[in-house]
Amino acid sequence: MTRRTLLVTAAIGAAALLAAACTTGGGGGGANPTPTVATAISTNANHAPTTITVWTFNTLAKEVKAFRDDLDRLHVKYPWLTVKFVPGKDDAAYAKAVAAGSPPDVFISTAPDYVGQFCHNGTVLDMNAYLKAAGIDVAKTFPQASLVYTQYQGHQCALPLLTDAYGIYYNKAMFARVGIAGPPKTFSELISDVKKLTVKNPDGSIKTFGLVTRSDYSSNNNIYSGVQTDSKFYDGQGKATFGTDPGWQKILELDKALQDFYGAGNVQKYVGRYQPHTDDASNPFVTGAAAMEYDGEWHVGEIKDEAPSLDYGVAAFPVPDDQVSRYGVGNTQGTVLYISSHTKHPQEAFFAAQQLTTDTTFLNTLADAVSNIPSTFDSLARWGQANDPHWTQFIAIFKNPGSYYKELTAAGGEDATTWDQFKQNYEAGKITDLPSALDKFAKQIDSINKQANGR
Amino acid sequence: MTSVATRPVAPARGGVVAAHRRRASRTPWWVVVAFLSPFLVGLALFVVYPVFATLYYSFTNYQAGSYLPTQWVGFRNYRDLFTQSTVFWEAVRNTLWMVIIMVPLQTLWAIFTAVILTRIKRGAVVYRTIFFLPAMVPIVATALAFIVMLNPVGPLNSLLGHVGITGPGWFSDAAWAKPSLVLMALWTVGNVMILFLAAMLDVPTTLYEAADIDGASAWQKFWHITLPGISPVIFFSLLTGMIYTFQYFTEAFVASGSANPVLSSNQSIGYPQDSLLFYTTEIYRQGFQYFKTGYASAMAWLLFVVIFICTVIFIRGSKRWVYYAGATR
Numbered sequence: 001m002t003r004r005t006l007l008v009t010a011a012i013g014a015a016a017l018l019a020a021a022c023t024t025g026g027g028g029g030g031a032n033p034t035p036t037v038a039t040a041i042s043t044n045a046n047h048a049p050t051t052i053t054v055w056t057f058n059t060l061a062k063e064v065k066a067f068r069d070d071l072d073r074l075h076v077k078y079p080w081l082t083v084k085f086v087p088g089k090d091d092a093a094y095a096k097a098v099a100a101g102s103p104p105d106v107f108i109s110t111a112p113d114y115v116g117q118f119c120h121n122g123t124v125l126d127m128n129a130y131l132k133a134a135g136i137d138v139a140k141t142f143p144q145a146s147l148v149y150t151q152y153q154g155h156q157c158a159l160p161l162l163t164d165a166y167g168i169y170y171n172k173a174m175f176a177r178v179g180i181a182g183p184p185k186t187f188s189e190l191i192s193d194v195k196k197l198t199v200k201n202p203d204g205s206i207k208t209f210g211l212v213t214r215s216d217y218s219s220n221n222n223i224y225s226g227v228q229t230d231s232k233f234y235d236g237q238g239k240a241t242f243g244t245d246p247g248w249q250k251i252l253e254l255d256k257a258l259q260d261f262y263g264a265g266n267v268q269k270y271v272g273r274y275q276p277h278t279d280d281a282s283n284p285f286v287t288g289a290a291a292m293e294y295d296g297e298w299h300v301g302e303i304k305d306e307a308p309s310l311d312y313g314v315a316a317f318p319v320p321d322d323q324v325s326r327y328g329v330g331n332t333q334g335t336v337l338y339i340s341s342h343t344k345h346p347q348e349a350f351f352a353a354q355q356l357t358t359d360t361t362f363l364n365t366l367a368d369a370v371s372n373i374p375s376t377f378d379s380l381a382r383w384g385q386a387n388d389p390h391w392t393q394f395i396a397i398f399k400n401p402g403s404y405y406k407e408l409t410a411a412g413g414e415d416a417t418t419w420d421q422f423k424q425n426y427e428a429g430k431i432t433d434l435p436s437a438l439d440k441f442a443k444q445i446d447s448i449n450k451q452a453n454g455r
Numbered sequence: 456m457t458s459v460a461t462r463p464v465a466p467a468r469g470g471v472v473a474a475h476r477r478r479a480s481r482t483p484w485w486v487v488v489a490f491l492s493p494f495l496v497g498l499a500l501f502v503v504y505p506v507f508a509t510l511y512y513s514f515t516n517y518q519a520g521s522y523l524p525t526q527w528v529g530f531r532n533y534r535d536l537f538t539q540s541t542v543f544w545e546a547v548r549n550t551l552w553m554v555i556i557m558v559p560l561q562t563l564w565a566i567f568t569a570v571i572l573t574r575i576k577r578g579a580v581v582y583r584t585i586f587f588l589p590a591m592v593p594i595v596a597t598a599l600a601f602i603v604m605l606n607p608v609g610p611l612n613s614l615l616g617h618v619g620i621t622g623p624g625w626f627s628d629a630a631w632a633k634p635s636l637v638l639m640a641l642w643t644v645g646n647v648m649i650l651f652l653a654a655m656l657d658v659p660t661t662l663y664e665a666a667d668i669d670g671a672s673a674w675q676k677f678w679h680i681t682l683p684g685i686s687p688v689i690f691f692s693l694l695t696g697m698i699y700t701f702q703y704f705t706e707a708f709v710a711s712g713s714a715n716p717v718l719s720s721n722q723s724i725g726y727p728q729d730s731l732l733f734y735t736t737e738i739y740r741q742g743f744q745y746f747k748t749g750y751a752s753a754m755a756w757l758l759f760v761v762i763f764i765c766t767v768i769f770i771r772g773s774k775r776w777v778y779y780a781g782a783t784r
Contacts, residue, residue, distance in 0.1 A: 092744060092746075094520070095743075095746050096519060096743075098519070098520035099519040117746070118520070120523075121518060121520065122521065122522035123520050123521060123522060216726065216727065216728075221722070268624055269624065271624075272606075272607030272608075272624035272625075272627035273607050275627060275714070276606070411745070412745060412746070413745070414745045417722055417744075418542075420722055421542065421725075421729055424727070425729075427728075428629060428728050430728075444539075444541065447539045451535065451539070451747075451750075454516055454523075454526065
């Protein structure tokens, strides 16, 4: 070996060792480190002054203000606790902070996509011990639908902080004009109603759409989460069910039937035109370009601001004809709160988390500010909007025992994103043999999970 | 005893210089290193270490943000790229499409605009400035401007509508998304155009005069004089364009995200229908959305190897068609 080769080899070796030394973000510890001593801080006790950092995804001024106001109230009530509040942080920023060894004590994420991954990887704290010490029974505090997306394999790795439910908004005047008495409950009724409600122009273009279900439009991807057909992403053995559960094919065929009725070109124009306006005053349901739309509950607040005189109703999305007894279910998910597993202040972080996720006044104030559903039984019971007919429907979907969010896995959001890609390819006509493609897709999802589990 | 040593002899002028050189060469090595240290430290920390770290990561299952012990997985990440992922091949196809279609079109368009500018006699400086200006606009701003202009109900489709043409969905239509990016790339071709303009103005006029005497047509003069004269710039444009396009990211990332603002960032990558899924946007998604740092590192190293091989092939092939005035071949 020449001297030069020796030097190069040594340099590469040293760099590899250095890389290896710096690999794991923040050191070892293993997954799901359960605290050895988990004690709750009493609300009446004195405590040494502590500052914790809370990151949140929120960026809208009214949402940030609601948080700041509440944290200020928290500081007045418990002067020893100071919260450094940082808005505008997403899951990627959080993971990078963990890798850099300086995560915030508490992180509030917009969706539960990564609960499984963060829990599996030991990124976030399993709060079971702290909840027990604080005397909080999650089953009696939070509705079951929100526990589905905050627990992973028995670990309470996140807590729900407001929740979302999805359903259809329908224009009552348009329904009455064509003689439809109420919202559709089954897939057949939906197709029939869409055909009656759609108004075509003489040139073949569409003036008013019944309901556009293309999966990449607005919140439509939640139609295909499986809940409408009682399909689960995974079976008891953790294998993907896309090739074995006929429900997946049923919901995709519903989508195709509607797209074929409109014409793919017309749907493309609709999506292209209205996609940037799903949440503003040019929204097609608000302007009358659509008789129905599928969306989350926050749109109630937007319609109130944009078109207060619009006469509309809210209902659950239909179910297959042979499952009409399940009508009323819907996709549910929501904002989640994590505590970093390697925080230096786990007790104080949990204390703040407890206040943010269970304090009825805060939850209801925030729910009003962001038009979300409060996430505890107590806050739901005391919420001022709970009797509003629009909100009643969403709360019913949220409380329905058949409503759920897809199963969490160590792969985080990759399985759902890959499913989105599959749907888009199907809608684009790239898939002709659907059963065979679904079967192949199931194997792809299994491979993703296998990779995520390190096998 | 001799007195030679005590009698200073004035050195010749050349001797002084030589003495200075010797003094310079005896500067302690650590002084040199000390002066270079800001650069060396920066290079080591921000270039050398990350490069070797990603090489190491590419053979592990490392995930950013994970506290699980990192395991050595050998070539599994590289194998999975080819065997387990369908989006990988979609990203490869889209990237190759851009390299094969966009890069030559950009070069041709830059040559064309440069030729036009050489013909303009009055107000040449003004026109050159106008053509160059788009290149000074930040990429993100350019992308956002095009997203507004190419909105399905935006100004361009409105204009097309007035002349009876139904405009496409541009960035929101899978069939038109990549051509829309090409359109944007042509608008920002000023950097290359200015090089072609300089090269064209540098071709000796005597060659054109001789061709005129021989009765050559305008096309013959362009083909036999201008093109060989600017061939080093063509080579430069194609080579740098190819390397840049293999790493094409910002425009696609902004266009996908803006075409579908309601989707989360990992869902919007490649939108619509993966038509804007490029190799580097997939690296980003794997590394920063799925946090599969090891897998993303393997993708990055594979890209490096591919770019390196393509560059070597391109440079070797260029000897056949690139003409360097004054160089021996």
